[in-house]
Amino acid sequence: MRPALGRAPPRRLRPQSCRRRGTLPSIVSRRLLPLLLSGLRIHIEAAGREEVKAALVTDQHDLGLGVDPPHDRRLRSIKIHEEPLFALAGPAVAARIASANRLLQGLAAEPVLACNLERPLLDSWLSANVIALRSPPPALTGQDLRFLRSMLQRGFGWTVLPGYLCAQEMAEGSLVEIPAPTIRPTQSYYLSWAPRVLRHPRVSAVHRTLVATTDFFRSPRTGSLAPTS
CATH class of the missing domain: 3.40.190.10 (Periplasmic binding protein-like II)
Structure with missing residues (x-):
């Protein structure tokens, strides 16, 4: 700067x-x-x-x-700065995940979106909640998290986003939090x-x-x- x-x-x-x-x-x-x-x-x-x-x-x-x-x-x-991390999906996808017998099964059944193949935000959330999700590579990767957010709103897949990028969308109902079973981590x-x-x-x-x-x-x-x- x-x-x-x-x-x-x-x-x-x-x-x-x-x-x-x-x-x-x-x-x-x-x-x-x-x-x-x-x-x-x-x-x-x-x-x-x-x-x-x-x-x-x-x-x-x-x-x-x-x-x-x-x-x-x-x-x-x-x-x-610290920002809470939210696992998110569109309403229909979030409902399918919630209806699964186990959270792991629900997550594995849906496409994963990530900023890159290393999945830093996703892995932070999964690790904090002791979830060993061995899913295939992300169905969609993109460095602009707003693009991933827009795909969630169109009903495709799930991902993890920082709070400031999804608070308004959650309040409006276009995105739904996938509740963290243990803790909501921070970035x-x-x-x-x-x-x-x-x-x-x-x-x-x-x-x-x-x-x-x-x-x-x-x-x-x-x-x-x-x-x-």
Whole structure:
């Protein structure tokens, strides 16, 4: 993220894109609004996890956002957000899953949608609920989770989405939660940076704004903001 005023180039923030395209900018948009209204210019650019880390280390970007903290001693990171994960389907599919003798059988009988073949969100939900689902590869993969959401609304398959992408749809009834038998897990999001970039007052202002905001979902299993190294 490269904040700037006047004619200076905009500061740059690089969110990870390989898992959650469209996710991370949505999470920080409300937090960045006051800075944008003050005249700060910010450029957000999507990249993969390793690209984000390399851009931070080489000063190509000032701040990074991702679902994993970079494991590099040259960088620092802090958790700035948590989001609940929901297993979801359209009403008809959810009803079929609920009517199965066992949840595992109901899930296995329906097509699986995922952001990629690694199924990170799905596997997080399944693991948290101790469900050993050995299903074939996803029937549909797509990095834009909004596309997967639209397919659920059309009555095809089931998947796992972060809460902010499905709360309205659940309230309207176009999506139905598949109740978690044990626990509804959460997804953590991290802000990362090289310590030297905080010497720049505008970068420091963006950093403070993102870190100081504590209005994120809290799970009884996790707790509050916690710095990581």
